[in-house]
Amino acid sequence: MDAIQAFGSAAKWGGIDTKQIPTSPPNAENLQQWQQAAQSIGNLKPNFDPTSLQTPAIPEIAATAPIRGTRQMGTPVADFIHSVDNKLKEGDTLRSAVLAGEPVNLHQAMIALQEASVSFTLMMEFRNKLMEGYQELIRMQI
Amino acid sequence: MNLIPAIGTTASALEAYRTQLDVVSQNIANAHTTRGENGQPYQRQMVSFETMLLENGKSNAVRIPQVVEDSRPGPLVHQPEHPHADEQGFVRLTNVNLSYEMVDLISASRAYEANLSVAKTSRMMAQKTLEIGR
Numbered sequence: 001m002d003a004i005q006a007f008g009s010a011a012k013w014g015g016i017d018t019k020q021i022p023t024s025p026p027n028a029e030n031l032q033q034w035q036q037a038a039q040s041i042g043n044l045k046p047n048f049d050p051t052s053l054q055t056p057a058i059p060e061i062a063a064t065a066p067i068r069g070t071r072q073m074g075t076p077v078a079d080f081i082h083s084v085d086n087k088l089k090e091g092d093t094l095r096s097a098v099l100a101g102e103p104v105n106l107h108q109a110m111i112a113l114q115e116a117s118v119s120f121t122l123m124m125e126f127r128n129k130l131m132e133g134y135q136e137l138i139r140m141q142i
Numbered sequence: 143m144n145l146i147p148a149i150g151t152t153a154s155a156l157e158a159y160r161t162q163l164d165v166v167s168q169n170i171a172n173a174h175t176t177r178g179e180n181g182q183p184y185q186r187q188m189v190s191f192e193t194m195l196l197e198n199g200k201s202n203a204v205r206i207p208q209v210v211e212d213s214r215p216g217p218l219v220h221q222p223e224h225p226h227a228d229e230q231g232f233v234r235l236t237n238v239n240l241s242y243e244m245v246d247l248i249s250a251s252r253a254y255e256a257n258l259s260v261a262k263t264s265r266m267m268a269q270k271t272l273e274i275g276r
Contacts, residue, residue, distance in 0.1 A: 105156075105157060105160065107153065107156040107157070107160075107258075107261075108153065111146075111149055111152075111153055111261065114146065114261075114265050115145060115146055115149070118145045118146055118265065118268045118269060118272070119145050121269065121272050122145060122272055125272055125275045125276075128275070129275065
């Protein structure tokens with residue numbers, strides 16, 4: 001099997017349309033694309049049972065977020081990207097308000113901008129992890 | 143999504159100390175105002191802080207419920223040439239004491255600074271946590 005065939009079958013197995021994953025980091029323009037990619041990755045139904053990953057050592061996490069085998073990943077990811085987007089917009093609005101001389105507290109604007117930046121970094125880390133997993137899948141010998 | 147720890151509490155404290163600074167600046171600006179809108183000399187304004195439960199029901203934030211007036215009368219001085227002097231030539235001055243105001247000013251500014259350090263540190267904590275993934 002040559003490399004192209006292997007790539008195709010791996011992507012097919014993963015149920016991922018590789019064209020859907022944008023090559024540039026998420027920004028205002030390709031946010032829609034990113035959401036679609038997250039949706040398509042979320043539609044993936046892995047064969048292994050993630051409930052086996054539950055460790056009794058961390059009962060708090062297990063209690064608040066039960067891991068179920070049939071749970072889809074796409075919607076939470078899309079929600080997360082939406083909330084990051086909202087934070088960015090909120091920071092933007094406050095910054096414009098400060099620049100326009102509206103009576104907004106400077107520290108509120110700065111805190112909103114910092115929150116936006118941190119949540120964006122978290123999203124990038126998340127994306128990097130996803131891509132890492134995807135690359136691992138691609139490199140798998142069949 | 144609460145990524146930066148304790149930012150709500152710190153934001154409320156920054157707001158409160160900003161208000162205190164506002165009030166102190168008002169007092170200093172009016173330190174020699176002998177006639178207000180009600181015809182009386184300016185009375186010094188004071189702030190008091192009180193705790194406030196945040197929406198998450200756990201953290202105690204801080205707020206200034208109201209700005210109250212220091213009702214003590216200012217000194218009465220004999221200055222017959224003053225336009226606000228009464229028939230006997232006495233003028234009621236404000237009860238603002240500049241040295242008190244300077245102390246309040248510095249303590250408000252230092253408290254603001256301390257809360258800024260908290261904000262900075264909590265942001266750094268969040269960023270460092272994200273670096274676990276690298």
